[in-house]
Amino acid sequence: MTTAHRSDALTGPARDLAREVLIHGPITRSELGRRLGLSPATLTRLSKPLLDEGLLVDAPETIERSIGRPVRPLDVSVDSQRFIGVKLTAGEVFAVSTDLRANLGAECVIELSGHEPSQVVADIVRATVEVGGMGGVTAIGVTVGGQVGRSRWVERAPFLGWKGVDLGGLLHDALGVPVVVENDVVALTAAEHWFGIAKGIEDFAVLTIGAGVGYGLVIHDRPVVNSDTGLGLGGHFPLDPTGPLCAEGHRGCSTAMLSIPSMTASARVGLARDVGYTELLDLADAGDPVAAQVVGSAARSLGRLIAATANLAMVQTIVLSGEGVGLADRQLPRILEASRADRDPDAVPVRILVDRSGFTAWARGAAAVAIQASFA
Amino acid sequence: MTTAHRSDALTGPARDLAREVLIHGPITRSELGRRLGLSPATLTRLSKPLLDEGLLVDAPETIERSIGRPVRPLDVSVDSQRFIGVKLTAGEVFAVSTDLRANLGAECVIELSGHEPSQVVADIVRATVEVGGMGGVTAIGVTVGGQVGRSRWVERAPFLGWKGVDLGGLLHDALGVPVVVENDVVALTAAEHWFGIAKGIEDFAVLTIGAGVGYGLVIHDRPVVNSDTGLGLGGHFPLDPTGPLCAEGHRGCSTAMLSIPSMTASARVGLARDVGYTELLDLADAGDPVAAQVVGSAARSLGRLIAATANLAMVQTIVLSGEGVGLADRQLPRILEASRADRDPDAVPVRILVDRSGFTAWARGAAAVAIQASFA
DNA sequence: CTACGTTATTTCCACTATAGAAATAACACA
DNA sequence: TGTGTTATTTCTATAGTGGAAATAACGTAG
Numbered sequence: 001m002t003t004a005h006r007s008d009a010l011t012g013p014a015r016d017l018a019r020e021v022l023i024h025g026p027i028t029r030s031e032l033g034r035r036l037g038l039s040p041a042t043l044t045r046l047s048k049p050l051l052d053e054g055l056l057v058d059a060p061e062t063i064e065r066s067i068g069r070p071v072r073p074l075d076v077s078v079d080s081q082r083f084i085g086v087k088l089t090a091g092e093v094f095a096v097s098t099d100l101r102a103n104l105g106a107e108c109v110i111e112l113s114g115h116e117p118s119q120v121v122a123d124i125v126r127a128t129v130e131v132g133g134m135g136g137v138t139a140i141g142v143t144v145g146g147q148v149g150r151s152r153w154v155e156r157a158p159f160l161g162w163k164g165v166d167l168g169g170l171l172h173d174a175l176g177v178p179v180v181v182e183n184d185v186v187a188l189t190a191a192e193h194w195f196g197i198a199k200g201i202e203d204f205a206v207l208t209i210g211a212g213v214g215y216g217l218v219i220h221d222r223p224v225v226n227s228d229t230g231l232g233l234g235g236h237f238p239l240d241p242t243g244p245l246c247a248e249g250h251r252g253c254s255t256a257m258l259s260i261p262s263m264t265a266s267a268r269v270g271l272a273r274d275v276g277y278t279e280l281l282d283l284a285d286a287g288d289p290v291a292a293q294v295v296g297s298a299a300r301s302l303g304r305l306i307a308a309t310a311n312l313a314m315v316q317t318i319v320l321s322g323e324g325v326g327l328a329d330r331q332l333p334r335i336l337e338a339s340r341a342d343r344d345p346d347a348v349p350v351r352i353l354v355d356r357s358g359f360t361a362w363a364r365g366a367a368a369v370a371i372q373a374s375f376a
Numbered sequence: 377m378t379t380a381h382r383s384d385a386l387t388g389p390a391r392d393l394a395r396e397v398l399i400h401g402p403i404t405r406s407e408l409g410r411r412l413g414l415s416p417a418t419l420t421r422l423s424k425p426l427l428d429e430g431l432l433v434d435a436p437e438t439i440e441r442s443i444g445r446p447v448r449p450l451d452v453s454v455d456s457q458r459f460i461g462v463k464l465t466a467g468e469v470f471a472v473s474t475d476l477r478a479n480l481g482a483e484c485v486i487e488l489s490g491h492e493p494s495q496v497v498a499d500i501v502r503a504t505v506e507v508g509g510m511g512g513v514t515a516i517g518v519t520v521g522g523q524v525g526r527s528r529w530v531e532r533a534p535f536l537g538w539k540g541v542d543l544g545g546l547l548h549d550a551l552g553v554p555v556v557v558e559n560d561v562v563a564l565t566a567a568e569h570w571f572g573i574a575k576g577i578e579d580f581a582v583l584t585i586g587a588g589v590g591y592g593l594v595i596h597d598r599p600v601v602n603s604d605t606g607l608g609l610g611g612h613f614p615l616d617p618t619g620p621l622c623a624e625g626h627r628g629c630s631t632a633m634l635s636i637p638s639m640t641a642s643a644r645v646g647l648a649r650d651v652g653y654t655e656l657l658d659l660a661d662a663g664d665p666v667a668a669q670v671v672g673s674a675a676r677s678l679g680r681l682i683a684a685t686a687n688l689a690m691v692q693t694i695v696l697s698g699e700g701v702g703l704a705d706r707q708l709p710r711i712l713e714a715s716r717a718d719r720d721p722d723a724v725p726v727r728i729l730v731d732r733s734g735f736t737a738w739a740r741g742a743a744a745v746a747i748q749a750s751f752a
Numbered sequence: 753c754t755a756c757g758t759t760a761t762t763t764c765c766a767c768t769a770t771a772g773a774a775a776t777a778a779c780a781c782a
Numbered sequence: 783t784g785t786g787t788t789a790t791t792t793c794t795a796t797a798g799t800g801g802a803a804a805t806a807a808c809g810t811a812g
Contacts, residue, residue, distance in 0.1 A: 028760085030760075038799085039799070039801075040800090041761090041762075041763080041764090041801080041802095042798080042799060044762055045798085045799090048762095067758050067809065067810090068759025068807085069761075069806065069808050070807070070808060071759085071761095203600070203602065215687075217689075219595040219600055220595060220596045220600070222596055225690075226579065226690055227692070227724060228690075228692070229690070233686070233687040233720055234690075236720065237688065238680075238684075241617065304614075308614075310609070311609040311610055311613055312610060312684060312685050312688040314600045314602055314604075314605070315602075316603070343609065344607045344608070344609055344612065346604075347604040348603055348604060388769095404789085405790070406789075414770085415771045416771090416791080417791075417792080418769075418770060420791055420792085421769085421770090421791095424791095443787050445777065445779055445790075446779060446788085446789080447790095448778095448789075448790080
């Protein structure tokens with residue numbers, strides 16, 4: 001791992017070029033020229049300094065045999081920089097070390113010693129040491145479930161009891177590297193967009209299924225955010241007027257129908273015992289009537305949510321991510337059936353992409369926003 | 377009206393500047409510089425030729441008294457060009473003549489003599505004569521309810537029985553001016569975005585209420601369109617499981633609950649007589665139980681649709697347009713109440729903008745896409 | 753084994769768009 | 783009438799751009 005010292009921040013067209021190579025993997029100069037609308041000459045001029053400083057490298061030429069001089073695609077030197085991604089939950093700090101494409105290296109989980117900002121900061125610092133320390137780290141991203149402003153300020157994070165905490169400032173003081181704080185769903189969406197299963201797709205929505213239900217949106221190749229982002233509006237979408245209640249009193253909303261705790265709690269009522277999520281899905285597959293009912297209505301709800309999203313957000317691709325995507329794998333036909341029912345038969349079928357990386361997707365998202373910040 | 381002959385099409389930064397002035401009305405050079413990221417010197421250089429050719433003019437200085445040299449805002453010469461907008465329905469051609477900001481001049485309605493492309497083209501040509509002929513017309517926009525490709529090709533227009541008709545080509549041959557064909561809802565959305573009630577707003581959705589229910593979306597200052605645009609996906613959003621059926625068999629979808637024909641048909645069942653839309657709204661206000669039921673559930677459905685749109689499309693502004701917006705004016709409290717119920721109490725209230733121009737909004741939309749095409 | 757065709761990439765160079773600085777313009781107010 | 787203040791234009795050096803030609807790196811045909 002070479003530590004490339006970036007003398008000055010990327011700017012203008014050079015930044016665009018680096019971003020394009022970062023996202024679209026090994027890519028020839030001619031293809032880059034087409035995408036960015038630049039001439040070959042300009043491409044050479046712009047890529048030269050980036051090659052010199054080690055950010056870009058000549059990729060091994062592809063095996064495609066054709067006439068003429070072989071192409072020499074450009075690629076980013078993924079190991080030239082390290083990033084750290086941290087996902088905060090109510091009880092734990094989950095940290096990962098990644099390369100320039102948010103590929104995971106070391107991971108660690110640390111119990112939160114408390115909810116005081118100073119305690120959380122200390123825990124995060126400990127976690128960064130666990131995943132390899134700050135050596136060669138370009139930036140660190142931290143995500144929370146809640147509203148975040150200006151990439152550093154936690155406006156509101158109910159699960160920590162925070163309101164107006166300058167987490168970015170505190171961490172920057174403690175670590176001395178650039179810190180990016182972001183909402184967890186926004187960050188996960190960004191990771192899918194640049195590095196994940198939706199890489200290169202310009203319009204899509206993300207649904208996360210886990211402790212809650214999250215909703216993220218990318219339109220025109222840019223994430224959609226507004227002042228309500230972080231409130232989880234897409235997570236309480238009404239889906240089933242006969243469903244159970246969520247913690248905020250919505251009957252049959254997406255969280256009530258789809259979140260892991262809600263599903264297992266529903267199952268517990270009928271089964272009269274505790275079940276885990278995977279066990280619940282297994283039971284449903286095995287024909288247990290209670291489990292089949294809970295899982296089946298969750299699947300149908302997910303289908304309806306997918307259709308509603310495709311219709312109103314005008315996307316044709318939906319990414320499913322989080323710990324609870326097992327539902328999608330096990331119940332895909334039912335989901336598709338419910339989705340089709342709420343969609344015009346002449347419309348193209350919604351493309352459903354499932355990110356099966358589970359909980360690590362959250363920390364990867366945190367790293368992704370740190371990476372993005374250094375290319376913006 | 378001076379006919380400015382545009383020697384060559386606008387290009388690059390000059391086009392951006394003209395577009396900015398067109399949309400943001402009289403605007404000072406300094407404000408333009410801020411918005412476009414250009415220096416005052418560049419502003420002068422770019423605006424010079426546009427002033428010379430008559431597209432831009434120095435606006436009368438505003439009355440704001442302040443220190444220093446008064447600003448001399450730039451504005452477009454709205455009368456320097458004419459455009460024609462045509463909205464096709466199953467039975468009529470509705471045509472308007474507009475200026476550069478899609479302000480209406482002459483209007484006319486002509487009965488369609490038939491659904492054959494040649495007949496429709498002939499009727500459109502007659503309509504253009506009615507609204508003043510082709511003198512000084514820069515471009516003409518035509519909209520249909522259906523799917524349109526490449527701004528000229530009608531892929532699918534069920535109300536005319538068309539599939540794959542090169543309406544743009546036929547009209548261009550007949551009229552000799554640039555022709556833009558577009559989906560009616562997309563065009564109406566574009567008109568609200570550039571010239572209408574949502575002028576300058578970067579993220580909003582449009583709901584049209586009329587013979588059907590239409591749905592348009594603008595995100596990141598750009599319309600959202602995809603291959604399904606024109607199918608009316610937002611127009612059949614499920615809202616009330618106990619509602620009536622729409623023509624496509626959806627129970628309680630937005631068209632079934634909100635469209636004018638569906639509402640009056642529902643009322644007819646209970647009232648045992650025909651009622652007009654306005655009369656129905658009047659009856660509801662007067663306390664008639666049948667009308668109150670139909671109108672009340674329509675209002676609640678609209679509220680739910682507004683909330684769903686705001687949550688999933690992540691917009692905070694919703695524009696209501698079309699002939700049926702009387703519902704919004706009469707029943708606003710009920711709409712807002714239903715909308716709030718499906719939205720997080722901590723979220724900002726959805727801003728609802730009502731375009732009361734009624735049916736003419738459709739033809740204005742057609743003109744708007746013609747105008748936009750000459751600035752793209 | 754060499755010359756040639758083909759395509760990718762780089763080098764060279766003229767040109768254009770840009771912004772900074774200075775100049776000028778247009779007011780209010782003293 | 784002069785001065786302060788802000789808006790706009792003019793002048794000019796410069797950075798960024800793309801076209802054309804040169805060079806590079808192959809495969810292939812002779």
